[in-house]
Amino acid sequence: MKKIISLILVMALALVVFSGCVSKAPPVEDTAGNSGDTAAPKYKMTFIVKSMAASFFLDVIEGAKAAAKDLNxxxxxxxxxTPFSVEEQIQIIEQSITDGVDGVIVIPADSEAITTAIEKCNDANIPVVTPNTKANGGDVVTWIGADNVEVGYTLGKIMCESINGKGNVVLLEGTPGNSTAEERTEGYKKAIDEYPDVVLLDSQPANFEREAGMTLMENFLQMYDNIDACGSGNKDMTMGAIEAAKNANRLEEIKFITFDTDEDVIAGIQSGEVFATGNQDPFSQGYLSVAAMFAHLGGCRLPSIMHLPMKVIDSTNIDDFVASQN
Amino acid sequence: MKKERRFNPSLPNSSYIFLIVFLFFGITVEKFWSPGNLSTLLLQASVLLTIAMGMAIVIMSGGVDLSVGGTISLSAVVAGTILKFGGHWILALLGAFATGIVIGFLNGIVIQKMKVVPFITTFGMANIAQSLANVISQKRTVYWDQLAQNEIIKTLSGNIFSKQLGSYDLAVDVISISYISLVSILVMIAINVAFKKTRLGVYVYAIGKDQESARLSGIKTDAWVTGVYMLSGFLASIAGVMLLIRTQSVQPTLGEGLEFYAVVSAVLGGNSLKGGKGSIGGAILGAFVLYTIRSALTLEGVSTFWVLVTIGSVLIVGMVINNLVDYFERKAQLRVKLQQVESGLAGGDK
Structure with a gap:
């Protein structure tokens, strides 16, 4: 008898676990518009980011949700x-096709691998928008984001200027195989080439991740006795690298140039640990890509590339930037 | 004595969990029965199904194979690199399979001949394989030019009938399945037949229960255990090729973490980590449980974090159910035995 009761209890627990998840998680209705005064949502879209564990993409999602709310x-x-798993992104896209969405917005974790999924959307006549990172194939309505070669170039110049055009630098590259990482690195290298006295000691991928950035920087610090500046494809890698430099007591000698802004970076610039960063406005990327999809579904024609401006932020304008964020 | 040889239970324990999960989501998630969802589910589960079967056999033989993820990465990188240098697709396939089998062979040799525990051996091998994959690919995604001779790699990423019929058609999509699913179904049949109809099954259970007595009763344990790891490596390389076909490129870390899901599927399927007990069918159902949850929660728009919470909970609750099922079975057996003893006593009393 006791056993039967415990069996029932287990079943009940299982049901609670399942139903708890389904109801507690942010329901889709969250973004379905202001209740009451609007009709049922006209369009249904899926927004796929590279990772739910990176603050940048959470900011993008915030923008996307705001647009969804405004446009019903x-x-x-x-x-x-698994963060940055393109295979899982493909799965989500397949699921969305099954689900019969009106549009798919995806930030590809790998520019090449995502094309098979985009082609599937093309076959099913579902339009695709790719904010932030480009896809190498398939028909995409539009791409919205910062000009990443330009981003790398601008940051690279700032990096070289910060050490007065002379010294040793290292680069932390983003996840291999996606356009944002490769284009930013290309830009950095282009800028470094313009300064004959700046030596690029090493450039390796750290996958846009904090932990990988820390490990890579630890290796760099072991290998090279003199590092004057460290450029990075995003801020997570830099934050990891700063930890590594702190542990090695070499924080003072290295100027960190990074990309993206969140509380970590703002605090870093205020304390002087980070020399400069670029802001590519994740909120706008999210908002605009949903709005662009909306416009496309409404029959508008869009340019295939939409560049958003990048803003450089360093100790001189950090206070203005913080003020403008609030 | 008959009861001891319980190597062919009629229903794997995980079938109960699968039924619960499937019914629950079938009722609550409205899109669950929508056209294409089930074939999409099969497609997405294919990779996990393939490695879960290998994992189940290894676990039944009393070991564990943590090198599956690394093997997937390395064999896919090998195949991708061969394609990149213009090699024929058959060569690429053979390269991938050879990689998987060699890794399995090394695992087996180290475990059997050098007496290193499987957990450590395969964990080390996972790192070796993953690092080799990183070295060969220089940590960059491997692409290749679309050569006419390798067109089949592209074709295989589609569905069986839709390519022939040309344009996309939902009805066609529903009845047809993808080539990848077909491969996994064929592998499933082959492995199950091999396990049930040849000595493989019996020997694996015997070795898993007690390797020393298995050896003393004339089983070539070294060869069989090595063979089991080679089989697991081979299945992992098939999974690697599936992923290569699916993404039409190779990310050097594409196998990372998959060994965890394979172990979860096998364990959910009632394969005891102590060895000597379990079934392949159970692991297959276990893999389906994981993908049913994922697919249903994604359709429902549940955030990623909750998906992981659910999978973790299902694993724990599933294990509890497995133990309960075992408990009831044992109790039923005991009751039968008790009755026999009682009737025997009654008989002896007269």
Missing amino acids: IELNCVGPE
Whole structure:
């Protein structure tokens, strides 16, 4: 008898676990518009980011949700369980096709691999918008983001100027195989080439991740006795690298140039640990890509590339930037 | 004595969990039965199904194979690199399979001949394989030019009938399945037949229960255990090729973490980590449980974090259910035995 009761209890527990998840998680209705005064959502879209564990993409999602609310769109924001897994992104896109969404917005974790999924959307006549990172194939309505070669170039110049055009530098590259990482690195290298006295000691990928950035920087610090500046494809890698430099007591000698702004970076610039960063406005990327999809579904024609401006932020204008964010 | 040889239970324990999960989501998630969802589910589960079967056999033989993820990465990188240098697709496939089998062979040799525990051996091998994959690919995604001779790699990423019929058609999509699913179904049949109809099954259970007595009763344990790891490596390389076909490129870390899901599927399927007990069918159902949850929660728009919470909870609750099922089975057996003893006593009393 006791066993039967415990069996029932287990079943009940299982049900609670399942139903708890389904109801507690942010429901889709969250973004379905202001209740009451609007009709049922006209369009249904899926917004897929590279990782739900990186603050940058959470900011993008915030923008996307704001647009969904303003435009009365049913928006489902998801990311792979394993951060930066393009295979899982493909799975989510397949699921969305099955689900019969009106549009798919995806930030590809790999520019090449995502094309098979985009082609599937093309076959099913579902339009695709790719903010932030480009896809190498398939028909995409539009791409919205910062000009990443330009981003790398601008940051690279700032890096070289920060050490007065003379010294040793290292680069932390983003995840290999996606356009944002490769284009930013290309830009950095282009800028370094313009300064004959700046030596690029090493450039390796750290996958846009904090932990990988820390490990890579630890290796660099072991290998090279003199590092004057460290450029990075995003801020997570830099924050990891700063930890590594702190542990090695070499924080003072290295100027960190990074990209993206969140509380970490702002605090870093205020304390002087980070020399400069660029802001590519994730909120706008999210908002505009949903709006662009909306416009496309409404019959508008869009340019295939939409560049958003980048703003450089350093100790001189950090206070203005913080003020403008609030 | 008959009861001891319980190597062919009629229903794997995980079938109960699968039924619960499937019914629950079938009722609550409205899009679950929508056209294409089930074939999409099969497609997405293909990779996990393939490695979960290998994992189940290894676990039944009393070991564990943590090198599956690394093997997937390395074999896919090998195949991708061969394609990149213009090699024929058959060569690429053979390269991938050879990689998987060699890794399995090394695992087996180290475990059997050098007496290193499987957990450590395969964990080390996972790192070796993953690092080699990183070295060969220089940590960059491997692409290749679309050569006419390798067109099949592109074709295989589609569905069986939709390519022939040309344009996309939902009805066609529903009845047809993808080539990748077909491969996984064929592998499933082959492995199950091999396990049930040849000595493989019996020997694996015997070795898993007690390797020394298995050896003393004339089983060539070294060869069989090595063979089991080679099989697991081979299945992992098939999974690597599936992922290569699916993404039409190779990310050097594409296998990372998959060994965890394979172990979870096998364990959910009632394969005891102590060895000597379990079934392949259970692991297959276990893999389906994971993907049913994922697919249903994604359709429902549940955030990623909750998906992981759910998978973790299902694993724990599933294990509890597995133990309960075991408990009831044992109790039923005991009751039968008790009755036999009682009737025996009654008989002896007269």
